[in-house]
Amino acid sequence: MDERVREHAETLVDWSARIEAGDDVVVSVDEGAHDLAVAVARALGERGANVTTVYASEELQRAYLRAHDGEFDEDPGHELSLYENADSVLSLGGGRNTAGMADVPGERTQRYGRARQGIREARLDTDWVSTVHPTRSLAQQAGMAYAEYEEFVYEATLRDWESLAEEMDRLKGILDDGEEVRIVNEGTDLTLFIDGRTAVNSAASVAYDSHNLPSGEVFTAPYDTAGVVTFDVPMTIRGRDVRDVKLTFKDGVVVDWEAAQGEDVIDEIIQTDGGSRQLGELGIGMNRGIDRPTGRILFDEKMAGTVHLALGRAYDANLPEGESGTDSAVHVDLITDMTGDSRLEVDGEVIQRNGVFRWEESED
Template identity: 75%
Template structure:
């Protein structure tokens, strides 16, 4: 076995999830992530944790959703109890076909997501961490050789996370002290302002100790209270098996009032019209992981890429909100990315330019 798989497992268990002896851990394993699951199981055994593993497959999900005829049970108790009793949930992603669910009707996928919102909340209440094991399907989606993609994944994942956390703390401090963020791009007339007053930014350094739940990570994110203006998301993404390219959203009083996309507009419409919360932004994030240097069509990596900004339609994370305040609620949380590395781009906080053409003040 590639030594980097063992290193990946150790980073996940120790740095990211911080598993202790006696912890109850749910290990959710995608069909292509078997090798990583074996390495993680060994690490969990060494630490004396308790393990329950579940199997996840896009092909299995497709078969179920296409065959199901009726109303989905809302938050089935037998599944919710599993997560409510768990200390940690480790999700090992590794699909064999990134377009497997592309022929499942959007309305059925939406109904399924809505019916499982309580399940999702129970999982998010644990010390959960999601990571990706490199598969040939993901390499193909990224337009890379399998060997090249594995190198890319481990370069992004096996980093000096403590040093990166110190660098990202500079942006967190600026966000926490700030009231308004402005994103400007001359090339596509993006000009978006976001109210972040009273919010707490998360230094997402790939560890639950930082309220960070993705490995790799490398972003600072917060939850805007209000949004106004226009933004073009020029980084293409596959969402629900459909390619979405050059999505352009217009916000007024915090709500999406107009939208279009060069491709994938139908799926974008479905997401925006999911519920009341899906018309608002639940997240503003800034990518700071310089080990991610190219678009791979995988949100776990692409949203962390240094020199990018992403916004998520839908659910806001409690970690960004003042005590006792309820943030934007929705059955979806869908990230869209804009590239800030071209000439004529600015990221401002309260009128001060903190990033220009993809580079921060301190770089």
């Protein structure tokens, strides 16, 4: 077994999901994630956990959804009870074709999702963690050779999470105490108001309310926004390429927008509902193992030296106790590269310049 696969499995089981003896674990395996699943099974066996393995094949899903008439039963009892009785769900991504669901009507998939709302909530009620096993399909999406992509994934995933968590905690402290964040970059001068909001230190572990491996970002939710922002990191949204989106905010709402490519997708998103014209998230990437965009948000939004903003829904964890951020059906991240001539300020103080935090400078 590749030593990196074993280390990935152990990071997932121990650091991310905090599995203990006797835990009832569901492992969900994508078509191309078999090798990681074997390593995870081994780690779970060693910890004395109880494992049920689900086959998350998109080819099966596609065949099922296309054949179905679309009148789905709500939350089938056998699957609902599986997740209701699970302590943890480990999702091992890694398909064999990122276009594997391309010919399933979007409306069918949405109806299926809506009928399984209870199952989704039961999964989210567990200590769930999503990760990705490198496959050729994902390497292709990222524009990398397979071995190069493997290196990339492990560089992003097998980090010293404990020390990164400490560093991110420093940024969380600054954001929690701050009232106003200003982002200045080429084509960007944006002010976000965060007074009273709580930042999440997303350190790739359920112990930090963080459910992605890799992670490595600190995020909060602005309640108001003003100014202009340009997102220069290339992205694929809803299957379409999007480049250089420029948004203008006034009183917290998008009042003007344009894009060099994929403007129709941005139109669609902004016009979804009331919440989709507002920002639900300000995230600051801090994973130095991620050095380039791959077209996959799990990695891209955590890239060190980037900032991402999401149109739409906010996470409850960022909001004052009792408030809920689910006032939009969408949550779409857009990313800007801060490594050029740029700065990030909190309450007028520069905390990052040209992608480098002030504590990194002083350590040099």
